[in-house]
Amino acid sequence: MNHYAYFVSVGVMLLGVAGIATSRNLVHTVVCLSVAQSGTYVLLIAVGFQYGGVAPIFGGQVGSRTPVVDPVVQALTLTDIVVSAAVTSMLLALVIQIAKRHRAIDPDRLGRLEG
Amino acid sequence: MTRRIRLIVLGVGIAAFSAAMLLAFTGMPRFGGDVHAYRDAAVAASYGHDTANAVSSINFDQRGFDTFGEETILFCAVVGVAALLRPVHRERRREVSDAGHVLESTGLLVYVLFPLTVVLAVNVVAHGAVTPGGGFQGGVILSTGIHLLYVGGRYSLLRKLRPLGWFQQGEALGVVLFGALGIAGAALGSALFANVIPQGQLSDFISAGTVPLFNVAVGMTVCSSVVVLLASFLDQALAIRAERGNGSGPDPRSGPEEGTAS
Numbered sequence: 001m002n003h004y005a006y007f008v009s010v011g012v013m014l015l016g017v018a019g020i021a022t023s024r025n026l027v028h029t030v031v032c033l034s035v036a037q038s039g040t041y042v043l044l045i046a047v048g049f050q051y052g053g054v055a056p057i058f059g060g061q062v063g064s065r066t067p068v069v070d071p072v073v074q075a076l077t078l079t080d081i082v083v084s085a086a087v088t089s090m091l092l093a094l095v096i097q098i099a100k101r102h103r104a105i106d107p108d109r110l111g112r113l114e115g
Numbered sequence: 116m117t118r119r120i121r122l123i124v125l126g127v128g129i130a131a132f133s134a135a136m137l138l139a140f141t142g143m144p145r146f147g148g149d150v151h152a153y154r155d156a157a158v159a160a161s162y163g164h165d166t167a168n169a170v171s172s173i174n175f176d177q178r179g180f181d182t183f184g185e186e187t188i189l190f191c192a193v194v195g196v197a198a199l200l201r202p203v204h205r206e207r208r209r210e211v212s213d214a215g216h217v218l219e220s221t222g223l224l225v226y227v228l229f230p231l232t233v234v235l236a237v238n239v240v241a242h243g244a245v246t247p248g249g250g251f252q253g254g255v256i257l258s259t260g261i262h263l264l265y266v267g268g269r270y271s272l273l274r275k276l277r278p279l280g281w282f283q284q285g286e287a288l289g290v291v292l293f294g295a296l297g298i299a300g301a302a303l304g305s306a307l308f309a310n311v312i313p314q315g316q317l318s319d320f321i322s323a324g325t326v327p328l329f330n331v332a333v334g335m336t337v338c339s340s341v342v343v344l345l346a347s348f349l350d351q352a353l354a355i356r357a358e359r360g361n362g363s364g365p366d367p368r369s370g371p372e373e374g375t376a377s
Contacts, residue, residue: 010136068169078174082188089344093347
């Protein structure tokens with residue numbers, strides 16, 4: 001299987017999306033969004049992988065000629081994680097407000113244009 | 116939209132998305148191959164500025180402006196959460212006592228781990244340009260260490276050791292520091308977020324020019340952000356209670372108080 005890691009990333013993302021669509025609890029929805037976003041971490045890291053490559057921390061045994069894995073996608077993954085944390089916290093705060101106002105966190109039980 | 120229609124739409128979407136992805140992946144370079152053009156360019160640039168940790172070099176040197184945007188996103192999210200989680204109508208804040216039972220082993224573990232975590236966090240931030248780690252990771256570790264006190268059952272101790280106003284200002288200060296370092300790059304060097312400080316020797320503690328300074332600024336912001344975020348959520352869970360009864364109109368006692376006022 002040559003593209004195994006790529007399929008894993010898509011699988012994780014689709015699991016998250018399916019979870020969002022079938023969710024009966026807004027907290028569950030937010031967690032599913034995090035799961036879907038985790039798929040992108042796997043994809044980014046898989047794109048930068050190289051067989052035999054080491055971590056891109058230089059000095060000592062690792063010189064400019066040593067094969068390393070791609071640090072660019074690792075930096076992008078770091079950005080991705082930070083944005084994911086920000087989005088998750090913001091959405092959870094919104095869920096708390098919805099729960100207070102409507103006393104329900106099932107998206108199907110919230111009225112139109114309010115969910 | 117009924118549940119059934121939603122599931123059908125979901126199925127069609129997943130099938131189409133999977134097909135598109137399958138098509139895309141078969142056209143991609145081989146997994147684990149040794150052709151990484153961006154990697155080669157980034158490693159060369161990282162060596163050019165004597166930064167041992169290539170990921171830090173990319174985040175704070177080569178694409179510093181992007182990271183500034185990322186930090187601003189985090190900052191805005193925290194401000195949004197703080198605004199959303201203020202006490203609203205018919206809510207009041209109650210005193211939280213330290214009642215409740217905590218296992219002695221948990222308490223001991225917290226006493227052992229708290230200083231260790233704080234030292235580890237400072238270490239991770241300080242060596243961000245030399246070893247794996249950096250401002251983001253160190254900031255999260257530091258805020259986790261602070262919240263170990265809550266795991267040990269000491270909410271009042273947590274509140275004493277965590278003057279929230281300081282963290283709110285620390286967060287803003289971190290963002291300002293980051294921007295100021297970027298502007299300093301423009302003023303003293305060639306471009307915004309340029310690495311203007313002499314870079315020294317690769318993998319020395321003092322090396323990589325501005326990268327360690329950016330790490331400190333980001334560490335400050337991230338730690339303060341997580342502390343403020345968790346303080347808002349803990350406040351909701353522990354301190355804020357709805358008024359009993361269904362009195363109408365705003366309650367004069369429910370105004371913003373210490374903690375969530377921003």
